[in-house]
Amino acid sequence: MSVLRKRWQYVVLFVGLAALFLLPAYSSESTVSFVNRVLIAIVAVQGLNILTGYTGQISLGQAAFMTVGGYASTLLVTQLGWNFFFALPVAALSAGVVGLIFGLPSLRVKGFYLVMATLSAQFIIPWITRNIYGDILHGAQGLNVPVPIIKLPVINNLCFFGTQFDGELGACVYRFATSDQFIHISLVVVILSTIVAHNISRSRLGRALVSIRDNDLAAELLGIDPFAYKLKAFFIAAVFAGAAGAMLAHNLRHINSVTVNLTDSILFMGMLVVGGLGTSLGPIFGATLVILLEEIATVMSPWVISVLPDNAAGATAALRPLIFGLALIVFLIFEPRGLAHRWKLTKAAWRMRPFSR
Amino acid sequence: MRKNPLLILLSIVFLALLLSGCASAAEEPTPAPPPEPTEVPVVEPVAEPTEAPAEEPMEEPTAVPTEEPVVEPTAAPTEEPEPMLRTDNLEGETIHLYHFGDLSGPYAAITGPLVFGMQDAVNALNASGGIRGAMLDVQFADTAGSVDEAVAAYDRFTSEDDNVLAMITYGSGEAEALASRFVEDQIVNLTAGFSAEAFYGPGSGYTFGLGPIYPDQLGYFLDWLVANWDEAKPASAGDEINLAYLSWPGAFGQGALTTESRAYAESLGVNIVAEEIYDLSPSADTTTALLNAQAAGANVIWTNTLAFGPAALMNGIGALGLQGQFVLAGDNWAMDLATYAFVSDPSLAVGLITPFPYLWWNDADNPGIQAAQELFDANERPAGAHNVGYLLLLAGVDLLRQSIEVAIDTVGFDALSGQALYDALTTMGPIQALDGVIRVDYSDGSRSPHNVQLRQIQGGPDAFNVLQDWTDMPDLRPAGE
Numbered sequence: 001m002s003v004l005r006k007r008w009q010y011v012v013l014f015v016g017l018a019a020l021f022l023l024p025a026y027s028s029e030s031t032v033s034f035v036n037r038v039l040i041a042i043v044a045v046q047g048l049n050i051l052t053g054y055t056g057q058i059s060l061g062q063a064a065f066m067t068v069g070g071y072a073s074t075l076l077v078t079q080l081g082w083n084f085f086f087a088l089p090v091a092a093l094s095a096g097v098v099g100l101i102f103g104l105p106s107l108r109v110k111g112f113y114l115v116m117a118t119l120s121a122q123f124i125i126p127w128i129t130r131n132i133y134g135d136i137l138h139g140a141q142g143l144n145v146p147v148p149i150i151k152l153p154v155i156n157n158l159c160f161f162g163t164q165f166d167g168e169l170g171a172c173v174y175r176f177a178t179s180d181q182f183i184h185i186s187l188v189v190v191i192l193s194t195i196v197a198h199n200i201s202r203s204r205l206g207r208a209l210v211s212i213r214d215n216d217l218a219a220e221l222l223g224i225d226p227f228a229y230k231l232k233a234f235f236i237a238a239v240f241a242g243a244a245g246a247m248l249a250h251n252l253r254h255i256n257s258v259t260v261n262l263t264d265s266i267l268f269m270g271m272l273v274v275g276g277l278g279t280s281l282g283p284i285f286g287a288t289l290v291i292l293l294e295e296i297a298t299v300m301s302p303w304v305i306s307v308l309p310d311n312a313a314g315a316t317a318a319l320r321p322l323i324f325g326l327a328l329i330v331f332l333i334f335e336p337r338g339l340a341h342r343w344k345l346t347k348a349a350w351r352m353r354p355f356s357r
Numbered sequence: 358m359r360k361n362p363l364l365i366l367l368s369i370v371f372l373a374l375l376l377s378g379c380a381s382a383a384e385e386p387t388p389a390p391p392p393e394p395t396e397v398p399v400v401e402p403v404a405e406p407t408e409a410p411a412e413e414p415m416e417e418p419t420a421v422p423t424e425e426p427v428v429e430p431t432a433a434p435t436e437e438p439e440p441m442l443r444t445d446n447l448e449g450e451t452i453h454l455y456h457f458g459d460l461s462g463p464y465a466a467i468t469g470p471l472v473f474g475m476q477d478a479v480n481a482l483n484a485s486g487g488i489r490g491a492m493l494d495v496q497f498a499d500t501a502g503s504v505d506e507a508v509a510a511y512d513r514f515t516s517e518d519d520n521v522l523a524m525i526t527y528g529s530g531e532a533e534a535l536a537s538r539f540v541e542d543q544i545v546n547l548t549a550g551f552s553a554e555a556f557y558g559p560g561s562g563y564t565f566g567l568g569p570i571y572p573d574q575l576g577y578f579l580d581w582l583v584a585n586w587d588e589a590k591p592a593s594a595g596d597e598i599n600l601a602y603l604s605w606p607g608a609f610g611q612g613a614l615t616t617e618s619r620a621y622a623e624s625l626g627v628n629i630v631a632e633e634i635y636d637l638s639p640s641a642d643t644t645t646a647l648l649n650a651q652a653a654g655a656n657v658i659w660t661n662t663l664a665f666g667p668a669a670l671m672n673g674i675g676a677l678g679l680q681g682q683f684v685l686a687g688d689n690w691a692m693d694l695a696t697y698a699f700v701s702d703p704s705l706a707v708g709l710i711t712p713f714p715y716l717w718w719n720d721a722d723n724p725g726i727q728a729a730q731e732l733f734d735a736n737e738r739p740a741g742a743h744n745v746g747y748l749l750l751l752a753g754v755d756l757l758r759q760s761i762e763v764a765i766d767t768v769g770f771d772a773l774s775g776q777a778l779y780d781a782l783t784t785m786g787p788i789q790a791l792d793g794v795i796r797v798d799y800s801d802g803s804r805s806p807h808n809v810q811l812r813q814i815q816g817g818p819d820a821f822n823v824l825q826d827w828t829d830m831p832d833l834r835p836a837g838e
Contacts (some may be wrong), residue, residue, distance in 0.1 A: 033509050130606055130634070140611030142636075143552055144537070177541065179512050248653055252508055254534035258607045282821035298506065301499035304832060305472070316499055317462040 004031070024180035033179040039186035040247050040293050045271045045283035046197045047240025052269070053278035054206060056213030057114060059123030061102055062241050064263040069095040069242025070249030070259065071129060071137065074145045077250075079136070083147035084176075084250055088189075092242035098125070099238020106230040110216075122265060126257035144255020145249045148176040148185060152167040176245055182251050189243060194263050198280045200236065209233055270324060274331050276338025285339035359413035442769030447491035450770060452761065453518055454479070454495050457510040458527035459502035464609075464663070468527050470695075470742040471549065472497060474750030475525065477736045480755065488761055491770065500531060505533035507537075515542060522778050523547055523757060525750075529555060531757040536561035543721075544775040545782065547753055549746075551688075552612045556804050557835045563775070565782055566796060567753050568689055568714040569830055571613035571661055573807065576621045576831035577712050578686050581811050581824070582657065583625045591682055594656035601631035601650035603643065603670060606662045610637070613661045613688060617833040630655050639665040639699055643673035651679065658683045664691035667709065668699030675705045684711040689809075689826060694744040697818050706814050710824065713812040716797045718823050725752070725792030748794060756790035756797065796827070807832060 039131045048062050064170050074089035076082040080160040086178040087244045097122075106118035109232075130140045136145065152163050152172040159172030162195050200206045208229050216226045249255040267290060275286020297320040336344055358471055378789070383545035388588040392546070439536035456475055460467040479493045487493060496517075507528070507751065515521055521544045526532050529550035539546045546564045553563040553570040555561060579600075582589060586598060600622065604610040614632070622629055631653040634645035650658060667687050674680060687710060700706050719728050722809050733743060763781040764773055787798040811825040 027511075030509075030513035031516075033512035033516075037505065037509060099618050111661070126606070139614075139617075141608060142533075142604050144533075144554070144559055163792075193714070210433075248505070249552075252504055252534050253537055254504065254530075258530070258609060264746055275583050295509075297461075298501075305460075305497075319463070320461050320501055 013266070017187070017191070020308065022265070022274055027103065029179055032293070034295060035178045035305040036183050036186050037065045038288050039183070039190045041085040041242050041287040041291060042249065042283050043193045043269070044241050044244035044267050045118065045275070046193050047134075047237040048268050048272055049278065049283050050197060050200060050209070050240070051233045051237035053271060053276075054209040054213060055228055055230060057103075057233060058111070058269075059118040059234075059237065060115055060262070060269065061099075061118040061125075061259040062237065062268045063262065064098050064102075064121040065095045065238040065241035066245030066248060066260045066264070067125055067129060067149065067246030067255070067257065068098045070145075070236075070244065070255040071143070071245075073246035073342050074143050074249055075136065076253055077146055078143070083151070084146075084246075085116065085150075088243060088246050089326055091246040092239045095242025095245065096235045098240035099241070100231055102238075103231050103234025105215045106234065107227045118231050119262075122262045125143060126261070129257040138256075140257060142259070143252060145253050146249050147253060147271060148182075152344055154239075176250075177249070184248075186247060189247060193240060193243065194280070194284075196238075196245060201278075203241070205232065213278075268325070270328050272338075274327060274338055274341030279338070279340035281343060282338050282340040285343065289327070292326065293327055294320060297323050322352075359712065361654065387555045442766075443771055444765050444769060445489050447487075447489045447765075447770050450491035451494050452488060452491050452522065452773075453519060454493060454523055454525065454757065455498075455514040455518075456495065456525035456527075457498040457500050457507060457514075457531070460499040464528060466501050466747065470738075470744050470746035471527055473736075473738055473742045474747035475754060477732050477738070478746075478751045478754035480736075481732055482758060488758055489765060489770070500528070502530075504527065504530050504534045508534060511535055511538060520774055522773065522775050523762070524551060525753065529612050529708075530607060532556075532564055533558065533608050536564055539563040542775070543779065544776045547757065549749060549753075551616075552608050553615055553833070553835055554597040554608070554612075562567070562804075563779060563802060565797075565799055566754070567797075568805070568836070569712065569807060569809055570805045571609075572615045572618035572621075572686050572803060573805070573830045574809075575613040575618045575659060575808065576833045577828075578659070578710065578811065579622055579625050579627050580831060581710075582684065582686075585626065589684055591656055591684060592681060593776055597654075598625075598627045598657055599630040599655045599656045599657035600627055600655070600659055601646075601653065602629060602659050602661075603631075603632065603633045603635065603646045604659075605637045605666055606634050607637070610634070610661050610666075613659065613837065615833070618738075618828045621831060621833055627657075627687060634667065637666075639669075641665070641669045643669045644677055646670075647673045647677055647679060647708055651682065658685050660685075660687040660691060661689065663693065663791070665697035665699040667691040667696050671696075671705040671709075673698075674699050675702055679707070684708070684710065688712070689714055690745065692812060692821055693746075693823060694741070694818050695746075698741065703817060707816065709814045711812060712830070713823075714806055714809040715819070716793065717750065717812070718743065718748065718789060719821065723792060723794065725755075725790075725794040729791065730812045751789040752794040756788060756795070758786060759788060759790065761816040801832070803832070 012024050020327065023035060044062055044066060051057050051059050069091045072094040073084065073087045076087035077084055077089060102118055102121040106114055109117055127136050151169060152160065154172055155164065163172035163174045175186055208219065208224045211222065211224060212229055218225055247258065248260065252259065271286035271290045273283060274289055275284065276282030300319060301316045304315045304319060331338065371751060382698060396459065414814065457473060458471065459465055469728050481496050483492050498513065498515060499505040500510055514524065523545040525548060526546055526548045529552035532546065532548045533552050535546065536555050536558060539702055540560060540562045544563060548564055549567050551566050551568050551570045553572050556564050556566060557568055582598060602614055605805040619629065631650045632824060633649055634647050635641045635643045658670065660670055670685065689702035689708065692709055696706060697703060714725050716726055718730065729748055730752065733747065760778055761784055762779045764777040767781065768777045782799045784800060786800045787796065789796050798809055807830045808827050809830060810823050810827055812821045813824045815822045
């Protein structure tokens with residue numbers, strides 16, 4: 001189903017994107033930082049949506065593939081001197097290859113057993129980053145990650161397009177050092193990943209994935225090779241995760257084996273359930289809502305401390321999982337198809353007004 | 358193909374907005390290089406009207422600086438009388454401090470009392486008139502132990518306040534990740550996360566420790582161990598010191614084992630025979646790690662953990678019946694009442710040795726400890742908060758008070774900034790905060806203390822007894838610092 005049907009919808013989208021690109025101009029860095037986190041999470045959840053939402057393969061390894069992307073991008077930039085913008089797609093593809101390896105068990109196992117198989121990625125990959133190639137990966141300490149830069153040549157002793165002269169590099173440089181600057185990278189990647197993910201869902205590949213999800217035996221009888229398509233889904237999901245991991249590492253400026261962990265993998269799954277499995281808008285709604293809930297929990301912490309001073313640590317410790325767990329339960333009971341479905345119903349009701357109620 | 362004029366127009370507008378969005382960053386100053394704190398820019402007088410960059414067209418190219426800047430003679434400002442610095446009677450003014458840490462994640466057991474300590478110290482300071490009359494205001498954010506959340510908290514605080522003096526952080530991971538941001542924004546980070554990378558890694562420079570970095574702590578313990586091996590060694594041990602590093606994953610857990618500390622251990626003849634990681638969880642099973650250490654011939658265990666971390670090892674040793682087989686040692690946080698909350702049998706904690714960069718509650722003859730006890734009682738804090746975190750933050754706030762006063766005396770309240778505070782900290786020399794509860798000296802190029810005690814648990818929770826009084830530690834900062 002097309003998300004955008006009419007010209008005015010394109011205009012709204014265009015204005016919305018422009019507003020997001022210009023967010024640093026009229027909003028606090030705190031808000032920009034929040035949006036930045038949401039955008040990075042959206043990319044990771046979009047990948048999971050292709051694997052879990054469209055293909056029906058449940059994975060708890062998404063955060064591990066983010067770790068691969070983060071490390072790969074960092075090493076390409078620091079060890080080989082690549083520019084971040086070249087390192088990003090290569091890092092994403094590296095994560096994709098690793099995702100393929102962990103997708104291999106999907107040939108033989110499914111459901112709960114596949115969850116266990118993908119969970120292994122969450123243990124093996126951090127272990128590798130901690131214990132192997134310590135001289136390059138710096139073990140558990142991890143790596144400091146340089147901020148992305150754009151280098152332009154000096155023309156007539158002048159720097160253009162907001163760049164600043166960098167004496168060390170001998171060039172005009174634009175640094176994506178703060179959230180205000182990094183959000184432009186995140187937005188471009190999210191736009192691209194959304195276009196790719198949405199088009200996958202409408203392509204032959206997407207239809208094959210959905211048929212495997214709905215009935216893999218029937219799909220096979222129709223000539224679809226479930227193993228090949230499941231592997232493709234694992235690859236694509238890991239590519240998205242790798243891109244998100246690379247962005248996260250360069251945004252945080254640091255990566256180690258626990259920067260993204262099992263909890264994040266579970267959170268991504270929660271975002272997908274809350275947003276709506278197998279829909280283009282689901283990852284966007286889900287990531288926004290869950291991170292917003294996390295933010296609310298953070299803002300509520302001082303209030304909880306003041307109300308329950310004797311049990312402050314325990315109460316604040318409970319706050320975040322409590323809010324997330326409640327949201328998940330509420331959605332599973334009242335809207336199991338997620339916010340995207342609710343949005344679809346609302347749009348349909350608006351179109352049919354005044355005959356809808 | 359028919360071209361849609363509306364689409365073309367919108368595309369042009371979009372492109373223009375995008376370019377202007379990117380160009381806005383050009384107005385921001387380029388990140389500061391690592392600090393040159395004491396140099397005061399004197400080329401331009403302060404009162405000189407500054408150019409308004411916002412009025413310039415965004416696409417205006419910036420000139421590449423020429424190699425020799427032209428310095429114009431500045432005779433006029435010297436003839437004007439020096440403006441009076443506001444250093445006293447600051448009633449009505451507010452000094453903002455920010456701290457963030459893990460109150461809802463794995464480190465909550467230690468962060469909770471740190472936050473209580475911060476609150477009580479600031480309340481007490483404000484009740485006694487604040488700093489020269491200026492009141493302290495403290496903002497806290499919970500990071501749940503996540504670096505992502507820490508960066509978000511940092512962004513939130515810096516967007517709310519253009520002149521942040523100092524932030525207090527509690528985790529090694531967040532201190533590492535934020536180190537370069539503190540330098541760029543010239544904000545002092547007073548931290549209880551003693552990762553060497555955060556203090557001395559590339560791009561760091563504004564991170565100051567309330568205690569020594571973990572590699573120094575390990576080196577300090579090894580110094581003592583080598584000198585006292587005959588008395589300290591387990592009955593079954595030979596002359597060789599074989600150390601097993603059993604710890605948590607992550608920046609904190611692995612913080613003591615660096616290239617420098619490994620080389621130092623080797624230079625002392627200490628063999629690191631096993632490196633094992635166990636879960637960052639109160640229910641972690643350490644028996645496998647312990648058995649591996651035993652199989653590797655270890656007779657000494659170092660753990661860089663806290664609260665349930667050392668307790669898990671103690672419980673494992675008890676479960677395996679390995680009491681007396683190892684000298685158990687750890688970082689400063691390992692010796693704390695929080696550890697006792699997780700030990701199945703308090704006797705298992707006896708013998709634990711750690712560096713101790715502060716006094717303890719049983720040093721009751723110290724006026725700082727007495728003041729801390731009075732504050733703790735007056736605020737009716739729960740017994741669980743009567744630990745190292747509470748004490749350290751009382752001292753930390755006193756350290757900040759002293760350094761802020763020096764900064765105010767130097768630059769005046771109106772010019773008080775993170776840079777001024779940095780200058781104060783690095784020029785004050787030896788500082789004894791809270792009557793000597795902690796002792797620091799950041800004037801020697803080091804941003805972490807190098808003088809500590811070594812203590813051992815020799816009885817119950819109140820018997821953290823001194824094995825070695827205040828002594829200098831080995832300097833195991835990363836190479837290049």
